[in-house]
Amino acid sequence: MKEETFFKNIDVLSELKLRFGYGETGQQDGIGNYTYLPVYNVANSQAQYQFGTTFYDLYRPDGYNPNLKWEQTATTNLGLDFGFFNGRITGAVDVYLKKTTDLLSVVDQPAGTNFSNKILANIGNMENRGIEITLNTQPVKNNDLVWDFGINATFNKNEITKLTFTNDPTFPGNLIGGIAGGVGSTIQIHSVGYPKSSFYVYKQVYDAAGKPIENLFEDLNRDGLINVNDLYRYKAPDPDVFLGASSSVSWKNWSAGFLLRANLGNYMYNNRFSNTGVMRNIIDPLGFLANGSRNLLETNFTGNGDKYLLSDYYVENASFMRMDNINVGYNAGSIISKNTNLRIGFNVQNVFTITKYKGLDPEVSGGIDNNFYPRPRNFVLNLNLDF
Amino acid sequence: MKKNILITNCVLAVLFLVIAQSCSKKLDLTPTNDVTSEIVYSTPAGYKQVLGKVYGSFALTGNQGPAGNGDVQGIDEGFSDFYRLFWKAQELSTDEAVISWGDVGIQDFHNMNWTSNNSFLTGLYYRSLYQITLCNDFIRESADDKLAARGISGADADNIRQYAREARFLRAFQYWVLMDLYGNPPFATEATIIGGAPPPRATRIEIFNYIETELKDIEANMPAARSNEYGRADKGAVWALLARLYLNAQVYTQDPVTHVLGAPRFTDAITYSKKVIDAGYTLVNNYTWLMRADNHLNTSEFIFTINYDGLHTQGYGGTTFLTHACVGGSMPASAFGVGGGWSGTRTTKNLPLLFPDLTGTADKRSQFYTSGQNIEIANVTSFVDGLAVTKFNNVKRDGSNGQSQDFSDVDMPLFRLAEMYLIYAEAVLRGGTGGDATTALGYINKLRGRAYANDPNSTTGNINSGTLTLDFILEERARELYWEGFRRTDLVRYNKFTEGTYLWPWKGGVSSGTGVSAFRKIFPIPSRDINSNLNLIQNPGY
Numbered sequence: 021m022k023e024e025t026f027f028k029n030i031d032v033l034s035e036l037k038l039r040f041g042y043g044e045t046g047q048q049d050g051i052g053n054y055t056y057l058p059v060y061n062v063a064n065s066q067a068q069y070q071f072g073t074t075f076y077d078l079y080r081p082d083g084y085n086p087n088l089k090w091e092q093t094a095t096t097n098l099g100l101d102f103g104f105f106n107g108r109i110t111g112a113v114d115v116y117l118k119k120t121t122d123l124l125s126v127v128d129q130p131a132g133t134n135f136s137n138k139i140l141a142n143i144g145n146m147e148n149r150g151i152e153i154t155l156n157t158q159p160v161k162n163n164d165l166v167w168d169f170g171i172n173a174t175f176n177k178n179e180i181t182k183l184t185f186t187n188d189p190t191f192p193g194n195l196i197g198g199i200a201g202g203v204g205s206t207i208q209i210h211s212v213g214y215p216k217s218s219f220y221v222y223k224q225v226y227d228a229a230g231k232p233i234e235n236l237f238e239d240l241n242r243d244g245l246i247n248v249n250d251l252y253r254y255k256a257p258d259p260d261v262f263l264g265a266s267s268s269v270s271w272k273n274w275s276a277g278f279l280l281r282a283n284l285g286n287y288m289y290n291n292r293f294s295n296t297g298v299m300r301n302i303i304d305p306l307g308f309l310a311n312g313s314r315n316l317l318e319t320n321f322t323g324n325g326d327k328y329l330l331s332d333y334y335v336e337n338a339s340f341m342r343m344d345n346i347n348v349g350y351n352a353g354s355i356i357s358k359n360t361n362l363r364i365g366f367n368v369q370n371v372f373t374i375t376k377y378k379g380l381d382p383e384v385s386g387g388i389d390n391n392f393y394p395r396p397r398n399f400v401l402n403l404n405l406d407f
Numbered sequence: 408m409k410k411n412i413l414i415t416n417c418v419l420a421v422l423f424l425v426i427a428q429s430c431s432k433k434l435d436l437t438p439t440n441d442v443t444s445e446i447v448y449s450t451p452a453g454y455k456q457v458l459g460k461v462y463g464s465f466a467l468t469g470n471q472g473p474a475g476n477g478d479v480q481g482i483d484e485g486f487s488d489f490y491r492l493f494w495k496a497q498e499l500s501t502d503e504a505v506i507s508w509g510d511v512g513i514q515d516f517h518n519m520n521w522t523s524n525n526s527f528l529t530g531l532y533y534r535s536l537y538q539i540t541l542c543n544d545f546i547r548e549s550a551d552d553k554l555a556a557r558g559i560s561g562a563d564a565d566n567i568r569q570y571a572r573e574a575r576f577l578r579a580f581q582y583w584v585l586m587d588l589y590g591n592p593p594f595a596t597e598a599t600i601i602g603g604a605p606p607p608r609a610t611r612i613e614i615f616n617y618i619e620t621e622l623k624d625i626e627a628n629m630p631a632a633r634s635n636e637y638g639r640a641d642k643g644a645v646w647a648l649l650a651r652l653y654l655n656a657q658v659y660t661q662d663p664v665t666h667v668l669g670a671p672r673f674t675d676a677i678t679y680s681k682k683v684i685d686a687g688y689t690l691v692n693n694y695t696w697l698m699r700a701d702n703h704l705n706t707s708e709f710i711f712t713i714n715y716d717g718l719h720t721q722g723y724g725g726t727t728f729l730t731h732a733c734v735g736g737s738m739p740a741s742a743f744g745v746g747g748g749w750s751g752t753r754t755t756k757n758l759p760l761l762f763p764d765l766t767g768t769a770d771k772r773s774q775f776y777t778s779g780q781n782i783e784i785a786n787v788t789s790f791v792d793g794l795a796v797t798k799f800n801n802v803k804r805d806g807s808n809g810q811s812q813d814f815s816d817v818d819m820p821l822f823r824l825a826e827m828y829l830i831y832a833e834a835v836l837r838g839g840t841g842g843d844a845t846t847a848l849g850y851i852n853k854l855r856g857r858a859y860a861n862d863p864n865s866t867t868g869n870i871n872s873g874t875l876t877l878d879f880i881l882e883e884r885a886r887e888l889y890w891e892g893f894r895r896t897d898l899v900r901y902n903k904f905t906e907g908t909y910l911w912p913w914k915g916g917v918s919s920g921t922g923v924s925a926f927r928k929i930f931p932i933p934s935r936d937i938n939s940n941l942n943l944i945q946n947p948g949y
Contacts, residue, residue: 060443060444060447061476063460064470064472065472066720066721067463067467067471068459068472068720069463069466070637071637076455077459079456079457081457081544128936131533131536131593131936131939132536133601133606134540136478137480137533137537139602188941191941195938198481205524206481248523300509301509325512326515
């Protein structure tokens with residue numbers, strides 16, 4: 021576009037390109053072999069059954085889904101690439117729409133319709149809409165000093181547009197996201213009109229001091245009962261905004277850089293707090309002590325009943341800003357002999373994280389924080405000698 | 408250099424060849440290692456192995472004993488065992504049992520405040536419907552056209568048709584469980600397609616009628632009572648389930664809106680309990696032999712059993728749960744045939760106080776461990792509060808231990824003769840015809856004679872006709888059948904389950920006991936299935 025007559029005379033503009041793309045991709049993550057037809061498995065010799073005096077090896081049918089197919093995503097995007105001042109400032113703006121059909125998810129099967137009560141199925145359609153902005157600049161460039169600085173931002177909105185299970189408007193959605201604690205409990209839901217994996221929780225009632233009152237929830241449908249009809253959709257684990265910034269500077273033989281990243285609007289179910297931060301977990305009725313979460317000191321929950329696990333109190337804002345990497349390097353040059361070269365570098369990974377999230381790490385994929393293995397902070401000193 | 412290109416080309420050619428060969432011409436592939444239904448059902452022996460799973464689903468939690476490849480997903484495998492869950496729902500909710508553990512939702516049974524999220528109620532529901540799904544599949548695969556297509560005929564085909572009738576019995580039994588506990592479950596039959604539309608909901612009355620019709624339909628062609636292989640159902644089992652169904656018929660066919668009881672069927676209860684009694688069953692002489700490691704010898708009394716085995720049928724449910732969870736405190740585990748107790752289950756004082764003494768001196772059914780145990784329960788979660796029950800032991804009649812210290816050999820009778828005697832007597836007292844009070848008294852005194860003198864024909868411990876009242880029957884059922892999964896059903900039939908007129912320690916979560924809302928006479932449909940099957944309607948109150 022830069023060559024077009026109306027842009028040709030604008031000198032500061034060094035590059036301008038308009039892009040339009042359309043593509044379809046398929047994915048089959050999680051689809052095992054032969055899950056579309058009935059397969060039988062033989063039980064092991066500790067799982068036999070006795071008729072008369074004989075123990076029989078058993079054949080068990082596996083659950084299967086005769087209608088299983090790939091998940092498909094059609095992506096449409098419109099992009100504009102630009103450059104100013106001879107490429108000192110370059111960037112791109114992309115608007116995209118991703119339509120996913122036959123979304124794959126492991127969901128409950130109606131009891132009595134399969135040999136497994138949870139099956140991977142194509143549950144519906146989903147849309148992702150968003151804008152991606154990238155900007156790379158080189159504010160300084162001369163013989164001694166070069167500074168590159170770039171930022172990027174993505175605004176994404178995710179929404180389930182259709183569930184194939186039923187068109188019934190009263191259908192709340194497919195429950196997913198198993199949690200530790202209540203055996204078999206789920207904390208998330210795929211619902212039409214909401215982001216995927218939205219948290220599906222009870223609305224916690226707090227006392228005057230702001231402390232959650234155990235097993236007291238708002239009766240959202242005002243029918244005098246607290247039951248599953250009072251669950252509501254509260255936030256989702258996927259961020260609304262991704263931000264990133266990177267910088268690198270080199271001055272003579274020195275170089276330095278960092279990588280900064282932030283996610284905004286992502287929420288997390290703190291399963292560590294809900295599962296271990298109750299009295300019942302710490303003083304086990306069998307008479308031994310177990311490690312518990314310090315969250316107990318805030319809630320004083322006894323852990324009786326099975327509803328407190330589904331409280332929105334445990335869904336926390338997990339927005340964060342993280343310094344992924346920071347590094348400094350020095351090229352000492354040929355210090356031993358003519359053909360050698362020594363480079364010294366120091367870099368730190370996972371430098372710091374700023375977040376309001378109270379758990380161990382605000383970045384756990386899936387949005388359920390349970391026994392997350394802590395990310396290490398690495399300090400690396402490099403000495404490279406070329407000869 | 409030229410040589411190198413040649414080598415490269417050769418390698419590429421070989422690679423291409425390998426890739427080309429690994430593709431199959433067919434688009435629809437079938438497994439090479441796993442077994443498809445066509446292979447499984449190609450021989451009569453294969454049918455029997457599937458039948459093994461249809462039955463084995465009672466005793467096992469998965470395909471890998473004791474655990475590791477569960478049948479039911481989304482639930483801890485140990486929590487997905489049929490009898491363990493059935494027992495908790497039927498016993499922990501009553502005066503007969505408390506448990507010290509803290510698993511989420513387990514105390515809700517005794518506190519009587521369970522919800523539709525309860526893990527144990529969810530597990531039992533999925534387990535029962537899982538077994539029904541297996542039965543449905545087996546019945547489908549045993550249809551005449553399928554047998555003909557597979558070239559199975561003659562005696563082999565007759566055997567398989569018999570297996571299918573047994574699958575219909577097991578299905579009827581599980582529908583009885585669902586009807587008794589959950590009221591109005593989904594209704595899946597062999598016509599329900601795997602992976603297809605959700606099954607419709609059936610009301611309690613519809614399920615009642617279905618069970619009755621199914622059992623009467625298979626009755627004539629089932630093997631004679633006491634003639635089938637040990638562990639498989641026969642006419643005796645069919646009659647026994649009908650007798651139990653009819654005894655509770657008024658509750659099961661109660662009007663869901665007005666709560667007016669349904670039509671009494673006590674005459675039918677007498678008819679079918681009498682059929683069992685007259686089929687030649689006799690009581691085992693020693694009551695304490697009933698729930699022992701070699702209780703497969705009790706075939707004269709046991710009508711239908713779930714078979715467990717310490718070496719071949721391992722799991723963390725069933726009698727392994729019953730024999731381990733009851734051991735704790737100062738109880739020497741080895742004396743009870745287990746490697747270590749799980750310090751869980753005890754009883755409230757209501758049960759032991761029904762006996763003349765706590766040591767089994769007079770009534771030998773009184774099997775309690777008292778040393779270091781308090782009869783009063785200050786704290787439900789403390790094992791030493793409440794007497795321990797020693798009815799279930801992984802020890803043989805001769806005192807030697809079962810095969811394994813970790814997994815029980817004790818088989819669990821789902822039906823035994825004593826229950827039939829009690830049904831007969833209660834049905835006579837409740838006005839059923841076709842039986843008489845003298846016979847009823849005679850049956851009860853057989854239980855008493857065995858209890859007091861290890862001899863059903865002894866007159867020791869016998870009662871007279873004046874003592875034989877409905878209230879006495881309920882107490883006698885507790886003395887004879889405690890911890891065998893009857894109590895909740897019995898208390899509901901006697902209007903003592905939720906009512907404030909009969910209390911036990913910590914009933915409704917209060918130390919002295921309190922009544923709870925009547926809607927708790929049935930459990931809620933688990934919310935997970937309400938969410939997956941829009942045909943279902945939650946039971947009132949939940």
